[in-house]
């Protein structure tokens with residue numbers, strides 16, 4: 359029987375080594391507060407390079423929340439955030455009582471620009487959160503120069519940008535902190551999980567306490583079991599030992615993951631580059647190395663209004679898809695109601711949300727799959743023109 363090809367949009371890459379690493383933790387009975395998280399933090403620091411101090415956390419959103427708590431950002435403060443992002447980027451600002459101020463993106467990369475950020479700064483602005491969209495690094499030196507001139511804190515939302523570098527420096531190491539996600543469809547996974555990264559050791563140490571009830575001593579630092587103090591308020595945003603063991607095992611393969619994603623993306627770029635009526639979200643900046651998170655294809659005339667039909671036909675052909683992101687965050691009901699923002703303000707973000715599709719990219723694909731996907735897309739476009 360001829361089984362039709364099925365290519366999911368994304369699929370976590372779990373190997374026998376990963377399973378073994380998790381099972382070893384379960385056999386040892388230390389499920390939290392153990393050596394796996396510490397080792398994962400050290401190995402992630404080595405992967406990032408350039409003096410990264412890392413703190414394992416329960417998710418990227420937890421890391422973002424911790425950033426605002428650590429820097430005392432709250433009621434009466436404004437934080438500049440991208441309109442084209444996941445709701446988590448804005449939610450973290452809301453949860454500390456500050457106001458997210460949405461800024462439209464560059465139409466080609468989906469990233470914030472220094473000019474866009476500058477136009478949104480007010481006397482109440484305390485910080486900005488920049489997202490590296492689709493894995494493409496923002497122009498961080500220019501953004502940091504602006505932030506320093508205006509005295510603003512910077513957090514980099516690196517949820518979809520593992521492996522991305524600008525002028526050789528890994529994203530997350532430009533701002534005051536970077537926040538990573540290990541959700542299953544990301545470059546690597548711990549199920550749920552994330553990493554808070556900072557160039558500043560005292561910031562990482564303080565966030566380490568904040569994510570664990572505000573307790574002053576970790577288990578290994580206690581002179582006697584059970585002896586600790588709580589000098590400040592905290593949360594429980596810890597990662598478990600099973601998650602950390604999985605993360606360590608996954609991280610060992612990150613070089614392979616990056617190389618394969620870059621190669622497959624290059625293939626998509628070549629094939630889609632000659633296709634009429636579509637453009638790829640991509641960067642031409644020679645200083646930028648993308649983490650190649652996804653292949654976002656934007657439909658132009660005559661296909662702009664036909665995105666839903668194109669997606670339906672791709673899915674019927676066995677090709678999984680997604681949309682990054684399904685709506686600019688200020689158009690989502692919570693934000694629309696709360697801030698009554700005029701949606702036309704975000705025309706570039708809206709173009710990505712309303713007229714693009716994200717195609718599969720990851721370790722579950724071979725070159726032949728990319729050929730198949732692009733050929734299927736080409737046939738669908740021809741039949742719709």
Ligand SMILES: Cc1ncc(COP(=O)(O)O)c(C=O)c1O
Nearest residue numbers: 417418419444446517539540541
């Ligand atoms: C840009 C961005 N930020 C934050 C998050 C939240 O990540 P997590 O699920 O680890 O909290 C996501 C999730 O996909 C994301 O895309």
